[in-house]
Amino acid sequence: MAEILVVTWDGGGNVPPATGIARELLSRGHRVRFVGHRAQHRSLVDAGFEVAPSPRSRDFSGVQESSPVTMARTFSDRGLARDVIAALDARPADLVVVDCLLMGVLEAVRAHGTPYVVLEHLYDASYRSLLRGPIGLGMRLHGLRPGRALAGAAARLVASVPELDPSGERAGIEHVGPVVEWSPRVPGDPAVLVSLSTFAYPGMADCLQRLLDATAGLEARVVVTTGPVVDPASLRTAANHEVHRFVPHAELMPHMSLVVGHGGHSTTMRALAHDLPLVVMPMHPMVDQPVVGRSVARAGAGRVVPKAAPAKRVRPVIEDLLADGPHRAAAARLGEAVRARPGARRAADRVEDLVSHRRPGVPFGT
Template sequence: MAELLFVTWDGGGNVPPALGTARELQARGHTVRFLGHAVQADRLAAAGVGVEPTRHARRFDNRTDYSPLEALRLFADRGLGRDLLDAVRRRPADLVVVDHLAFGAMHAADEAALPYAVLEHAYDASLRTLLRGPMGLNLALRRLHPHRALDHAAARLLTTIPTLDPLPEPPAHLHRVGPVVDVAPRPAHGPAPDGRPLVLVSLSTFGFARMRACLQAVLDATRAVDADVVVTTGPAVDPAALDVPPGVEVHRHVPHVELMPRASLVIGHGGHGTTMQALAHDLPVLVMPMDRLTDQPAVGRSLERAGAGRVVRKGAPPRRITPLVEELLADGPHQAAAARLGAEVRSLPGARLGADVLEDVVRAAAVGRGRRAARR
């Protein structure tokens, strides 16, 4: 059996795909451990994976530290790369699996000639766009080479679906494994026990600017909508800071897989993981991007093009949001479009297919080591 080291960062939606793939590998008998930010240690340990300590990585806490400038520093952090090299010196790994935005760690693995794979928890088209903008310039100024690091990976695992992220000419080492999401069956009684539709509102676990005001606008927009509403604020927004309409449930956290089987609509920020999980349950999505410099606007546009969602700008007043909520709750072609995309998501079990690719990489690396030893 193999030993794999996953390198992640405190980004919220980027962690579940890594954990889902790791659990699949553990179920097959492999040993898995994680390296990430210090604030993640308890959560990763609670998820049942080994956790490596960090000494050099930049401090980062997604509840309070996010800003575009901080993100640029974070993705170029060579300190996480130094921690990666320390971890494999203490305990070698057959394969390192690096988050596709942890370019400092990816660079370290490449320079040290460690066998590594890259886990892409977003559209590949969005990644290419980001690397042409401020992120790519920042990495170049810091003498990091993101395209080279991606090209030198033994494999890249892309956790999207073809309809939303088409690849005209993918490189041979880029494998579309599909979204890594939990899917629960819909209850036999329909969307909700009382027959009313359920709207799930979740605008990110990240501490984006104006998050509370955006959540409040969405809450106010639902006052006139005939639906049950459940809001998950995440760690960045205190539920007590919101003016909650009567009958609306507000929680810090509820596993979305517990709510989506009886939901009719998700209002989100365009995070890739939440969006893929909503589609996996055949749900249309109203997207309010929280940060235009991320992939969130692209996710929203792709849903609109596919007919499975709508986009509303950040900071939109309730009067702009309410008609879109009513439109997506009503019968219409968006429901069939969401169901088509949902079938596509479910046809690509990302954790299983991703684990298959990683096992192939480990086997190929072992064969390569054997041949080199024989030549000596």
């Protein structure tokens, strides 16, 4: 039995890969603890996980809008890093699994000497782009050296598929596969799932309203999940709309014909796992959503529409992808690739391999 510490942050789509892998490790008899932002402690405990305290971490919540400066400070947070080291000193771990964006934590764990794995919950190409961009610059201005922290990792596990990741297969990373649940599709009448981010991006309520306007009167059932940021009561709806704050997508997607989303990696991979084409409306140009949307469009499994697109421009795109066509075969091909790499199981296998082959007192890679 191994002792594993998982470090995450309150960002939305980055959390399910971490919790999915942790749940798989728990099912195999390992001891797993989390360290994260205080705002997510309750949800982690409610999900059945042990959570170590994080009194020094910055106050951060994914349901509040945050500037790039705030995000850079959050990812560089040495307070959260001190909480992680305190958890390790209180109860040593065999391995630490760290969210790839928490560079302050990665630097601290490297210096501490406990072996660690970097969990990339997005395309590796998107991750590299973020590190080269303003957020990465902000990390470096905070005195961090991302290259050094990544080079010291025992492994870099990418929870995605190389068929879509522009990086493809390359040395130094391992595509373990998306951490998503899926069930066989259930035949039925046409149905569309509309769901944007659980993270507070500017203008999301307006975007959801335009998507509702675009699907009003469509010859399909339209299920909308608003998430914690947008109040369902604030939206105008039509007779064919069902609007909920939250319904598990794993329950909905087997009944859907199309997904309209923001290009979040987790939602996109779950849709493809169900062979569903996508309409992608990215919420922010500086994150991975535009890259995800373009990759799906290049593969022929969907289309990208701008965030500011009016309803009259979005509706024909939705109608085209709701119909039969080559986009459904493309989505099915990608679905097969996603299902062939069960991310939670493969990541847990890799963690177990790293722990079992580590000789006490000998660093990884020697």
